[in-house]
Amino acid sequence: DTGVSQDPRHKITKRGQNVTFRCDPISEHNRLYWYRQTLGQGPEFLTYFQNEAQLEKSRLLSDRFSAERPKGSFSTLEIQRTEQGDSAMYLCASSENWAGYNEQFFGPGTRLTVL
Amino acid sequence: TQLLEQSPQFLSIQEGENLTVYCNSSSVFSSLQWYRQEPGEGPVLLVTVVTGGEVKKLKRLTFQFGDARKDSSLHITAAQPGDTGLYLCAGALNNNDMRFGAGTRLTVKP
Numbered sequence: 001d002t003g004v005s006q007d008p009r010h011k012i013t014k015r016g017q018n019v020t021f022r023c024d025p026i027s028e029h030n031r032l033y034w035y036r037q038t039l040g041q042g043p044e045f046l047t048y049f050q051n052e053a054q055l056e057k058s059r060l061l062s063d064r065f066s067a068e069r070p071k072g073s074f075s076t077l078e079i080q081r082t083e084q085g086d087s088a089m090y091l092c093a094s095s096e097n098w099a100g101y102n103e104q105f106f107g108p109g110t111r112l113t114v115l
Numbered sequence: 116t117q118l119l120e121q122s123p124q125f126l127s128i129q130e131g132e133n134l135t136v137y138c139n140s141s142s143v144f145s146s147l148q149w150y151r152q153e154p155g156e157g158p159v160l161l162v163t164v165v166t167g168g169e170v171k172k173l174k175r176l177t178f179q180f181g182d183a184r185k186d187s188s189l190h191i192t193a194a195q196p197g198d199t200g201l202y203l204c205a206g207a208l209n210n211n212d213m214r215f216g217a218g219t220r221l222t223v224k225p
Contacts, residue, residue, distance in 0.1 A: 042117075042215030045214070103148065103160060105160060108155075109157045
C-alpha cells in the first residue's frame with residue numbers, strides 16, 4: 001500500500017498527558033499537511049511542510065501543539081498537556097509540489113480521546 | 116462562520132433517486148476539490164476542478180465549478196447505498212491554503 005499512513009489509529013489519554021502522532025506520506029510527495037477534524041465539521045488546517053521546512057504554523061491551535069518533519073519524510077504531531085477539547089480526529093495529507101493545483105491525499109487519521 | 120458553506124447539511128434519499136449538493140463561498144478559489152469521507156476514515160479525493168464553468172463527470176457523479184470560481188455542485192444520478200458518506204468540498208485560496216466546508220452527510224437507503 002503506497003498511500004498515506006498514520007499511527008496510531010486511536011489514542012486514549014488522560015488530561016494533562018502528552019501525545020505524539022506519526023504520519024508517513026506518499027513517498028514521492030514533498031508536501032505534508034496536518035488537519036484537525038471535530039464532529040460535524042470539515043478538516044481544519046493546522047500546519048504544513050515542504051520537505052523538512054515548516055512553512056506555515058500560525059494556525060496551530062495553541063503553543064501546546066508542535067509538529068516536526070526532520071528528514072523531509074515522515075512527520076510527527078505532538079500535543080502537550082492535553083485537554084478534553086483536544087479530542088478530535090487528526091488527519092495528515094500529502095501532495096506533490098508542482099506548478100498546478102494542490103491535490104491532497106489523506107491518511108486514515110488518528111482519533112484522539114482525552115479523558 | 117465557514118468560508119465554504121455546504122448544503123444541505125443532511126440528505127436522506129432512496130436508492131435510484133438523483134440528488135445535488137452545493138458548495139458556496141464569497142471567495143474565489145484557484146481550484147476546488149470534492150472528497151468523500153466514511154466514518155472513522157480520512158477523506159478520499161473524488162475530483163479537482165480548476166477552470167470556471169468546468170464540468171467533470173465520473174460515472175454517475177457530475178461536478179461543476181461556477182463561472183466565477185466561487186461555488187461548485189455535485190450531482191449524483193441514480194444513487195446507490197454505496198454512495199452513502201460525508202461529501203466535503205475544499206477550496207484552494209492559494210496553492211497551500213485549503214479551506215474545507217462542513218460537508219453534506221448523504222444516506223442512500225436500499
